[in-house]
Amino acid sequence: MAEAAEQSDDDSSRSCNFLVVAYGIQGHLNPARSLARRLAGIDGVTATLSVQVFGHRRLFPSSSGDEEVSDGVISYIPFSDGLDDGSWPTDSDEDRERYRSACIQSLSSVVRRLAGAGRPVTCVVCTLNMPAVVEVARAHGLALAMYWIQPATALAAYYHYFHGHAEDVASHAADPAYQAALPGLPRPLRIRDMPSFIVDDATGGGNGISKMVLQGFRQLFQQMDDEGMMVLVNTFEALEATAMEALRPYLDAGVFAVGVPAVPLPGAGEKDDMVHLFKQDQKSGYMAWLDARPARSVVYVSSGSILTYSAREAEEILLGLRRLARPYLWVVRREGRSPEVDRLLLEEAEAAGTEGVVVEWCDQVRVLSHPSVACFVTHCGWSSTLEAVACGVPVVAAPSWSDQPVSAHLLEEEWGVGVRAERDADGALTGAELARCVELVVDGGEMAEAIAANVRVWKGKAREAVAAGGPSERSLRSFVKMVQDLDEFARRAEEILSAPPSCS
Incomplete structure (x- = not known):
């Protein structure tokens, strides 16, 4: 793994080690990997990406399944969900509990493994709907951030649905054209324009997966309230400026637009932030x-x-x-x-x-x-x-x-x-x-x-947005600075509490 740049006396260079946890599926893995690599590009920062064993094996087919791999920028350490084959737990409470417990146990092991390797985790970042990660961060006393990999507008819709607007949506859920006014958004969202899981919940429809995902979101937003976690959003400020501003009064721990669209820039060469879990069709040319x-x-x-x-x-x-x-x-x-x-x-x-x-x-x-x-x-x-x-x-x-x-x-x-x-x-x-x-x-x-x-x-x-020093990079650096300040505050508080009492 690439060595961290030599630290200066500036606060922005304080050592910071991120553990980014994501589902091992295409839509979660690529934004999480891109985020981890961008974090590792900041002086004094290292990053590790952890996905379930099945996703890790697809990323690195020659690996044994649980070994650490490095691409020269970040490291990769898998965690086990107790299934390890890409399947989901059934709807039974017993299966879901086994799944949760396996994730917690394995991710705790990853945290200890990194500490033992001299890279103690400073902050855990997880993609959405991973409640086990929240529990692991809490148990180990680690700073926590969620990486919302959907639109900021969807984040606002979910937030307000779970904070006072469920009744309005439910009472009109059968009317696709009904416009629900959500605080701060530039215009009402029609029922047909809302996340399908919200509509399924409001109408009592949807299948087992829909119900499970919505329950996961409900738990996630409860954890956001309880934990006061920081939120990173995979968007750029100009794209959803109004939605981002609408969220800031409610997500007071900090919300950051850090998304960088995957786009080839002139003279930048081949991008290496994208991975493909499916084999590309080369025969067709x-x-x-x-x-x-x-x-x-x-x-x-x-x-x-x-x-x-x-x-x-x-x-x-x-x-x-x-x-x-x-x-x-x-x-x-x-x-x-x-x-x-x-x-x-x-x-x-x-x-x-x-x-x-x-x-x-x-x-x-x-x-x-x-x-x-x-x-x-x-x-x-x-x-x-x-x-x-x-x-x-x-x-x-x-x-x-x-x-x-x-x-x-x-x-x-x-x-x-x-x-x-x-x-x-x-x-x-x-x-x-x-x-x-x-x-x-x-x-x-x-x-x-x-x-x-x-x-x-x-x-x-x-x-x-993707330009060096542009708004997404500045927002990401602001997030890292906040994590560093939280870490410094915690370190000093621990020193004060552990110091012997002074004589008066």
Whole structure:
């Protein structure tokens, strides 16, 4: 691991060791890893990233599963959740308790291991919905921060839902158009624009996973109240300035916009902050294929690392792409793909006149940065949303669950960089709707021109955010300074308490 820079007499150089804990899934791992590496780039700071054993093994296939690995910037130490296969505990109280206890025991071991290696943890940072991490930090007397990897607007929605607005939402939850006024936000949030877990809770709907996640959020916000934890948000100040200001009076331990969109900068070389838990499809030669396509001609379609396509939805998407008669690049992960979807893709590949490429996975930032890409049909995961904004690509927003409706609202109504596609009664994105929305953002006359202008504005603001010494870096350094001050206060208090009483 890289040696920490030589410390100066300035307070900003005081030694600080961060343990960043995240779920070992794509949408949590990448922002957590990027944060850890950026922390380690500050003088006097070291960082360790800890994910569950199953995620660690996918990151480092040649490791034994529990060994520490270093990439020269940060170290990686896995923890066990008692399952270690990527599965979730069942709804039973016994299984959830076993899961919680295993996480606490293993993460406590990681804290002791780092102390024994001469890198005692100063502060624990965890991604959302990891209550066991909060308990570990409390048990070891460590400073604690949460890394909110969703929009600041979603954080505000959850906060106010759990602090006095649940009844208003619940009484109107069956009306998607109802506007709930939440303190500080620039405009009311419609029910359809709220996180799906809130709507499921308010209507009494949702499946077991939805209920479990919402319960986790409820516990998290209770812990935020009890612990007074600092909150880092994966956004940049210009993108959600009003939402960040709306949160500050309530999160008085400190809330920091520290997000840096993944965006290739001229002369910066290949970014190494992104990791891929899925094997990229090299056989298709998709980047060379993009090189051969005209500028602003390709429709890029991806639903991220979790959602899968039903046979009907896959067929509808193909119908929409054929109707557009544009070249397309479509990500359809092999994992979870049904034989019916395989058959549809094979038939499409063999059809005469088809100008499309289907890949199992790709480097999304490279794709979105390519001049041949005209628009991005996305599920509105927050990482994908930030990447679309930073790369300057118009968006067709097709949200399904979690924070995705919030992202769609921001993309269409707050930033004006795309349109939202309406799903049918079965939750499917139809071919006709896909084609309609793509035509609006690419060939829609005045609307397309307005979207293109907004895209350029936000792309410029994203580049300002990632610049060295820019607002995201300054915010991160302010957070580190706060942690250092808390650590210094605790150290001096301990010295005072342990000192022998003076004679009067």
